[in-house]
Every structure is written in structure tokens, then in C-alpha cells.
Amino acid sequence: MKLCLGVRELSEETLAFAAQFGVTHLKLMGGDFLDEQRRGPLQLDKFREAKQRIETHGLKIGVVLLPQEPGSQFWNVRLGRPGRAQEVEDVCRTLGMLGHEGVPVAEYVFNIAGPNGYSHRGNTWGRGGATVTHFDYDECQAVAAPPGEEASAEEKWDRLAWFLTRVVPAAEAAGVRLACHPDDPPVACLRSEARILSSIEGLKRLVDIVPSEANGLNFCQGTVAEMGADVVEAIHYFGSRDKINHVHFRNVRGRVPRYDEMFIDDGDTDMLAAMRAYRDVGYTGTLMPDHTPRVAGDTPYGHRGRAYALGYIKALMHAVGL
Secondary structure (H helix, E strand, O other), X not given: OEEEEEXXXXXXXXXXXXXXXXXXXXXXXXXXXXXXXXXXXXXXXXXXXXXXXXXXXXXXXXXXXXXXXXXXXXXXHHHOOOOHHHHHHHHHHHHHHHHHOOXXXXXXXXXXXXXXXXXXXXXXXXXXXXXXXXXXXXXXXXXXXXXXXXXXXXXXXXHHHHHHHHHHHHHHHHOOEEEEOOOOOOOOEEOOEEOOOOOHHHHHHHHHHOOOOOEEEEEEHHHHHHOOOOHHHHHHHHHHOOOEEEEEOOEEEEEOOEEEEEOOOOOOOOHHHHHHHHHHOOOOOEEEOOOOOEOOOOOOOOHHHHHHHHHHHHHHHHHOOO
């Protein structure tokens, strides 16, 4: 298993921080290597410059997240609008270049209302007064969807199938695995958009659309727990079928319609049991902390919170013999 960290700013300090805490692989934001509107295919010169800087610290790029925000690389694909044919070509070209550069995983989301609900979350207090993220479905439902972003479940499944039947072959040819993040928050409908990847049943259907090792999940433990599902059981189901291509190793307290994103050791999931499950299914890919609480004296990036999570993960890995 490979300890991973999501970074955006590639300063010497950030890269040294990752290396010093035992990280071996990084997750990068793919939009940073597209054009100014975060559209088009990967710009190889920009990407290679970043890759070279990362490798000087003994690190590798393990995951690249395709752009998520409105108007970015495959936004029209998610909306089912004209222009999606060019966008899917841009994604396929990007996957080809990532494979050529030795990047094994491309993460993506397919929801419209934001990968994390964006403005539908607020802060509350965790252990010792740390700032943690809180979700309340009743509050977020008061925010209307922008015109044109409404979508039924049937429309969403049609769009996702259209996308996967075109990009999975490109990923296979490139030697890249796709890792789809579940809908977060995992509610059935958000701002008039059906959230088809908000349940275990939806995730099972996703990986069956195009049977391929390239068609898999970013297994976000927090989102799965927010669904009310058994995290360890889900790891065994998807991991035994080789459908976990990346992991967000985080913990929450509560479930939809209300929950809090807690410290890694302070939520409802038995994290040691989860780590054992990854070992038992033979998972060898990247695993990273995510949504760490903001602690006293922390930086905007959250160095202290991330350091705590990284240390805890390394201890769990050692405890199960990884």
C-alpha cells in the first residue's frame, strides 16, 4: 500500500513536508495543468515540470484528479449538453498522456452540485475545539439549483454510461485506472439533481457499466460511512473484485442527513478493522487522509491536522503488517 497526500501548491516546503512524514505518492489537481479555464487536454510541458520537481524529493505522482468545478474539462458531459464530444476527447487525450508519464490513477467525480456540496456545509467543533466540517441536509436543500443543473436519475445514468463507454477503453490503452468518487454528500437528491452514486447499490452499478479493471472507485470511507453502510463490508466487496483504485481514509460521526467529519480516530468507523480489510483483499494502491480537522496553530493547508492523520495511518499500516 502506498501512503499518499493530496497537494496543490508544489513549494519546496510542501514537498519536504510530504517526504518527511513518510508519504511516497502525491495526488495532484489535474486542472492545474490544463488551460486557464481548466479545460482542454493535459498540457504536457506544465505537467512534466511539476513531475520533475516532485521527483527531486523522492516522491511520485500516484493520482491526478480531473477537474471538478463548473465549466471545467468535462462539465458538458455531466450536464448532457452540446460540446460533450470534444470534452470526452480531451479527457481521453489526458488519460493517454498520464499513462505515458507513468501516472497509474485518474480520479473523477460525476455529480453536478459539487463534489462536497460546496456551500452546503458549515463548520462546527470537534475534540478540544478543533474545527470540523458539519453537514445538515435540511439546510442545504434551501439552496436552489442554478438553471439547467436539474437532472433525473435516468438522465444521470445515461450520461455516465455515455462517458464510461468512451473513456474506459482510452484508460485501458493508457494503463490508467479510473477512480470515481462517490457523490458527497451521499443524498438521493441535492438541489434538484439525482445523486446516483450516493449508495452502495449505485457504486455497484457504476463498476458494472463497463466491466474493466480500469473502471473502479476512489473508495472514500467517509462518504461510504455517511451513506450508513458498513465500511469494512464494502471494502471486502469492492476490494475482492479489484474495484478499489484509490482510497480516502477518513472518519465521520453520524450519517445522512446529518454528520460531522471528525479526526481519523474519533468517528464511527473502526479504522484498524478497515486497514485490516484492505490488507486482506490485497489492496496495494494509494491511500490518503482527507478532510482533516483544523487544529490550533494550523496553516491554511492544514499541516498539523494532516501530520496527525499521516502518523495515525502509518501506525495502522504497521499494526496490520503493511
